[in-house]
Amino acid sequence: MAKELRIKLKIKDKEKTFVQDFVPAQKVIDTLEFWKKIETDETDVIDNILGKIELAASYFDDDDVSSESILSGMQAWELQQKIDELISVVMGSEIDPKEQENQ
Template sequence: MKELRLELKNEDGQVDTFVQDFIPMKRLLEWYENQSLIEEGEIKPGVDVIVKKIEFVASLFDDERVTPERILSGLDSRQFEEKIHGLINQVVLGETDPKETGKLSQHKKY
């Protein structure tokens, strides 16, 4: 399996790279629970869904420096689709091709 990689700018403008090589099965179940809550309307489309996605991605990394706040301040907003959806797809669908991971699965795009 390919490792998950997330690059975030720090306060000094330098890029920190975070790598995760093991994702517990419980993370996949958490994502499916989030999807159910979105479909049921308990998590509202828009900002709430974006926040849930960022929280989920942060939870994938064991490194305590990867937090939702760190992602919000260290990820260029123009990379949201590619990076956040890409990491989610790597976990949910097992996709590892960067061209394939830029978009969240067509059957569950929120």
């Protein structure tokens, strides 16, 4: 089964699902560089979360998926799990896209 990324965001009072079926391999390097940075720099929890959100947003080609739209369009209690899930898929985890859709 082909992998894809999915994220549901509330945009202008309407829920919209964004699907990304191609993520360039460069995003693996970008992700590894991000992890290296947070391991070597003294960053706080807020910077780590904001960095992960920015990284996850960069996986999508649609300009409507941004750090700002994720922060304003996603339920607070879903944020960290969803962002971690997107990063895991890009890094090669086997997560069924249908499972993503239900979250």
